[in-house]
Amino acid sequence: xxxxxxxxxxxxxxxxxxxxxxxxxxxxxxxxxxxxxxxxxxxxxxxxxxxxxxxxxxxxxxxxxxxxxxxxxxxxxxxxxxxxxxxxxxxxxxxxxxxxxxxxxxxxxxxxxxxxxxxxxxxxxxxxxxxxxxxxxxxxxxx
Numbered sequence: 808x809x810x811x812x813x814x815x816x817x818x819x820x821x822x823x824x825x826x827x828x829x830x831x832x833x834x835x836x837x838x839x840x841x842x843x844x845x846x847x848x849x850x851x852x853x854x855x856x857x858x859x860x861x862x863x864x865x866x867x868x869x870x871x872x873x874x875x876x877x878x879x880x881x882x883x884x885x886x887x888x889x890x891x892x893x894x895x896x897x898x899x900x901x902x903x904x905x906x907x908x909x910x911x912x913x914x915x916x917x918x919x920x921x922x923x924x925x926x927x928x929x930x931x932x933x934x935x936x937x938x939x940x941x942x943x944x945x946x947x948x949x950x
Contacts, residue, residue: 815872819843835931840865841923859899882930
């Protein structure tokens with residue numbers, strides 16, 4: 808198994824000993840993103856909707872660096888310090904991802920890094936894009 812580290816300055820830099828994403832064959836595991844502004848590493852100052860958009864923008868930047876897009880996400884995990892914000896996740900997500908939507912989990916948590924109110928991580932599959940293609944099958948001649 809070969810692991811490729813995905814890194815971009817268009818998303819916040821890791822705030823600990825982890826990578827923004829790891830690609831193994833055609834699958835990309837995107838680390839959790841909170842609403843940090845990449846240029847300042849400060850939390851997005853807008854309302855909750857703006858913070859959710861920032862998280863999707865950060866995930867999008869990492870997905871692009873890996874050779875994909877948010878549309879390639881097959882599993883999305885959402886962590887909220889207030890599950891009352893769950894309807895906002897749905898509203899904003901539909902601005903970034905079209906059907907078919909990824910499988911998703913939403914979890915209420917007590918706290919997130921840097922006091923963030925939302926965090927998301929994802930699994931992305933690059934079907935045919937930058938992934939190893941299976942060997943071609945050759946037809947055997949019958950004797």
